[in-house]
Every structure is written in structure tokens, then in C-alpha cells.
Amino acid sequence: LVDKSGRLFHRAKLSTTDYDTKEALLKAISYKIKRILKKGHISSRDLKGIGIGVPGPVDFKRGLIYYLTNVPGWKNVRLKKILEARFKIPVLIDNDVNLMALGEHRFGAGRGARNLVCITLGTGVGGGIIIDGRLYRGSSSVAGEIGHMPLRETGQRCNCGSFGCFERYVSNSFIVGEIKRRIKAGEHTSIKRLVKDNLSLITPEVISYASKRNDKLAIALWQDIGKRVGIILSGVINLLNPEKIIIGGGLANAGKFLFGAIRDTVNERTLPIHKRTVKITKARLGADAGIVGAAALFL
Numbered sequence: 001l002v003d004k005s006g007r008l009f010h011r012a013k014l015s016t017t018d019y020d021t022k023e024a025l026l027k028a029i030s031y032k033i034k035r036i037l038k039k040g041h042i043s044s045r046d047l048k049g050i051g052i053g054v055p056g057p058v059d060f061k062r063g064l065i066y067y068l069t070n071v072p073g074w075k076n077v078r079l080k081k082i083l084e085a086r087f088k089i090p091v092l093i094d095n096d097v098n099l100m101a102l103g104e105h106r107f108g109a110g111r112g113a114r115n116l117v118c119i120t121l122g123t124g125v126g127g128g129i130i131i132d133g134r135l136y137r138g139s140s141s142v143a144g145e146i147g148h149m150p151l152r153e154t155g156q157r158c159n160c161g162s163f164g165c166f167e168r169y170v171s172n173s174f175i176v177g178e179i180k181r182r183i184k185a186g187e188h189t190s191i192k193r194l195v196k197d198n199l200s201l202i203t204p205e206v207i208s209y210a211s212k213r214n215d216k217l218a219i220a221l222w223q224d225i226g227k228r229v230g231i232i233l234s235g236v237i238n239l240l241n242p243e244k245i246i247i248g249g250g251l252a253n254a255g256k257f258l259f260g261a262i263r264d265t266v267n268e269r270t271l272p273i274h275k276r277t278v279k280i281t282k283a284r285l286g287a288d289a290g291i292v293g294a295a296a297l298f299l
């Protein structure tokens with residue numbers, strides 16, 4: 001429950017994996033919304049609307065979810081229509097990273113910027129674009145898929161059907177896999193000791209911890225990742241000329257080695273004019289960005 005100044009009053013949580021069918025999950029979502037209203041001592045008539053962000057492509061105008069990669073059974077779901085029938089108030093559906101961009105723009109690290117790009121680095125890579133103060137959705141409302149910008153001319157097959165996509169070379173699973181590979185190849189690192197030789201315990205957080213304690217392999221890895229992010233962002237910056245790039249998602253906490261390499265690469269690879277103008281900063285609102293962004297759809 002969010003007010004027009006972006007203040008978050010109440011929240012509820014549920015796990016999509018606890019529900020076997022689309023109908024059961026829909027019922028649980030409706031129940032949670034009703035509970036939040038009860039907590040806030042208001043009725044749905046007091047709301048301007050219900051904003052929803054989902055991890056997948058969405059037709060914003062029709063309120064249709066094309067599909068959700070990690071939630072089975074959610075294909076071509078008209079969620080807007082379903083929830084409007086239940087609550088009798090306007091419902092807007094958007095992609096979660098779009099809403100994160102909107103949230104950071106209105107209430108977070110992007111306040112005051114006219115043009116910005118938000119990128120999330122973590123399990124996958126997402127993007128959201130603000131142009132002239134408004135969210136840019138593109139002609140089929142699926143703009144901003146930075147994770148599927150091609151990084152390599154050839155390369156690993158991606159789950160989007162293409163190959164060599166940026167996401168394949170910077171995601172959590174790539175980073176962890178790369179460290180494991182290099183440890184097995186005999187490279188020296190404190191990470192092995194940190195996880196007590198159990199390589200399955202390696203996470204990006206462990207690698208960050210090691211890099212902050214001067215582990216050479218961990219630092220080199222963040223620099224490699226930062227370089228790739230910087231290369232892709234250089235393309236984004238040359239194309240869109242944003243004032244700000246906001247980096248969120250789990251890897252945004254990786255620290256100075258990642259951000260340093262991103263900034264160095266952007267300085268090296270963008271047009272000279274961008275060096276003075278574009279700021280690369282960490283997202284400020286964390287997981288709340290999507291929630292206040294969903295509310296911002298109605299402001």
C-alpha cells in the first residue's frame with residue numbers, strides 16, 4: 001500500500017512456488033490485496049488503482065502477460081481484466097524492471113533526471129528506459145531487454161533463442177561457474193577456504209567478500225564482468241544519451257571493483273562527450289523500487 005509521495009505503508013509476501021495452478025495463485029494474490037486493504041483500514045474504492053510488476057514480457061495497453069519464464073501456466077494471461085473484475089478499480093500491469101526504473105526515477109537514485117536507463121544485474125539482466133521523464137516501452141511494450149543485447153558475434157546459446165547474449169556472460173550462474181572453473185584449473189584464491197572446499201557454497205556474495213579482502217582472482221573476475229557491463233552500457237549510452245545509468249539487482253552490491261571497471265570501460269568506449277555527462281550510480285530503493293514504481297503508474 002503506497003501513497004502518492006511514494007511512502008510504503010503495508011506489504012505482504014507470497015511465494016509463487018507454493019501454488020500449483022494459475023487459479024490458486026490468482027486467488028492468493030487477491031487474498032493478499034484484501035488483507036493489505038484491511039491493514040490500512042481502507043476499501044478498494046479508496047485506491048487509485050492496483051499496479052502490478054511481473055518478471056516477464058507484458059502488453060501494457062491490454063494488461064496482458066505474454067509469459068512468465070519462472071512461473072508455469074502463465075501464458076497470455078489477461079491479468080488486468082481478471083483483477084479489475086474482482087476489485088472494480090483500474091489495474092495496470094508492467095514488466096518488473098520497467099517499474100523499478102519508474103520507482104528509482106520518481107523516488108530514488110534517478111530523481112530529477114529527464115533521461116535515464118536502469119539495469120538490473122543478478123540471476124538475469126533486465127533494463128528499463130526513461131526518456132523525457134516517461135517510461136519508454138517500445139512498440140510492443142517489450143523495450144529495455146538489455147540482457148539480450150548481443151555481446152558476442154557467436155557464443156553460448158541463450159534461453160531467448162539467440163546466442164552470445166550479454167546476460168549469458170554476466171549472470172550469477174555465469175560468475176559462480178567461472179570461479180569454479182578457475183579454481184578447478186588450479187588458480188589460487190581464498191574463496192576455496194571461505195567455503196571450506198565445498199565449491200557448491202560459492203555465491204556472488206562470497207566472491208564480493210573475497211574481493212573486498214584483496215583476493216586477486218575475485219577482483220579479476222569483477223573487473224571482467226565490469227568490462228562487459230561497460231561495453232554494453234557504452235552502446236546504450238551512445239544510442240540514448242542518458243544523464244544517468246542506475247545499476248540495481250544483487251550484483252549492484254559487488255563493490256568498487258565492479259563499478260570501477262564499468263566506469264573505466266564506459267569512459268574508454270563511449271563518445272568523448274558522454275564522459276562529462278553520464279553518471280553511473282547504484283540503485284537506492286532496493287526491492288522496494290518495483291513496489292513504488294507500480295504505484296507511480298497511477299501518478
Ligand SMILES: [Zn+2]
Pocket residue numbers: 147148158159160161162163165167
Ligand atoms: Zn538472449
